[in-house]
Amino acid sequence: MAKFDKIETLFAELYKYRNLFSALFDKRMFSIQEEMVLPLVDHDTEKLERLAAFDLLFRNQGQISLDSRLQEFFEEFLEVDETVHVLYIQENLNQIKKNQSYYLKENQANKRDQYLVKIKKHLRGINQITLQNVKTLRSNTDETYKTETNFEIKKEKLTDVRNQRDALEGVIKAVERVLQDDLFFKTAADAELQLIIHRLRRTLNDSIHNLIEIQQQIIEYLNLIEKRVQVVEKVLRLKMLRDKHYLKEQTNFYRMVETNRDLPLKKSEGFRTRLSIQDLLNEEEKQKLILKVRNKLKNQKLLEQNIAGEISDEAFSSQEKIEDTINLHALKRIFMGKNQDLFSFVMNHQFPKEISTSQRIRLYCRLASLFEAEFVFTDETDKFGNLEYALIYPVLTSKQAATQSSQNL
């Protein structure tokens, strides 16, 4: 693995590709395709390879990202870190304790000074990290509650934030205890160390206050979520009961609604108001309105007169019907050829369709009246049921008369 041997070369490299690093940092939340950053390195993939070889970049299957150390470095310095590092403080505290022990056991003055410098460095570290952590925690709390849309995840994340907060409080208290109880810090003679301790104490004090507030905020958010959970459960439970038709039996829903007198639950009621007659008489504007309405009414009547009635639906459906009629002339012709009285003929004739007796009787009358001239009405009558009818015969043509008379002879 390639390594920078001087800070200058590392910085020169970082500076040279500052656009690339800044772009990668801005998009650190997403996966970035190599092609997207190629313009920033003059379309030279070898440059990317070189940076990757120095572990400044991380390349994987065409995707590219900042090395995690660089990312943390940037995040810390730009104070945009999104994770809470409780362990960092603990680590610093451990280092302080270790160096303190070395310091107390060391007899050489210049070596003691070195330990003291380290202690100061770690104290400053704690100061910075604590402030950063508290800030991050606060924004995480709000952000989680406001932006996380998945209900279950939201709850879990907030519980997580609460645990982080508790851990952070624990560490801060531990640091405070060390500063307060340890003889080494209480009796510190070094002016710079005193100043650092003083600042750290104030920071820790502020942080604790902030953490208390954050805790209240988290509890409030969790309570809100808890309330929502209750509402959600109730709604779904009632819906389930409703769908199974248990709502009336197992709940007081119906009774509750019955006694409810709230307007939103009712159909809205309209109000009828009358016009003031005094106003109608006195106000010019209203009189104009009356005339307007009057005109309108007149027009309406005229319009009404002009309008044809609606075309009924029946008009659109076809009304074809098949009616059976009997060709009376054809019937007469057949009768003329028969030697039978009209009534018996009509009663016995086979029609293509079955015809009722009363229709046959009607037919008999119609034939008799229609072809009166061609029939012979005898004085004889016969009976059909309770009807009495005249015996009617066709008028014999001369030819028929001849054959008939010959038959008689």
Next chain:
Amino acid sequence: MIDSSYRTAEIFDILSKGQFICSNAIDSQRRHLYEYVEENFEDLEPKFREIGYQLEDGNNYYYFSRPNESNQNVENKIEKALRWLDILAFFTSYRKDLCRGARFKLFDILNQIDINLALKEQLTDLQKRSTSGKNYQEMLNDLIKEMQKEGFVDLENEMEQTWKILDSWDYMEKMVMAVNIQDGENQSNELD
């Protein structure tokens, strides 16, 4: 003085139709009206009480009740309350954290309907009366419009079809929360 009686009339107009005056209404006029009611609650309440309407202070919203009314159409009320329950259940099935102040998009719900059969069924049930020949988008749109008419949601962004849940949503939830359910234990006691 003219201003205040005008306001009173406006408030009466809205509330007597069974609507709400919400603190988070989209319309700024309505929000101002809310503030006005909030500031003058002490004066307004007896005025309305005199004519038989009780001005009710919900949680960030106001509405009327009629304490002295006897012959109410019970059947209609139950029908409406049941419908609210169905609607609440529908929106809750869509997203559990929907409550006052939340926003939702028509198309987000449509996407959910696509992949959630229970949601699809609930919507069809809700719009049974007028479902003939309508697609899910139209049904959902009708449902949301109905909620808008009753004053529970309002359109925030027309282009994106973003709707905002108004404070009055709490009224429906409160109603549901006030219902007592007999649990299995009580029931068996009663049976004994």
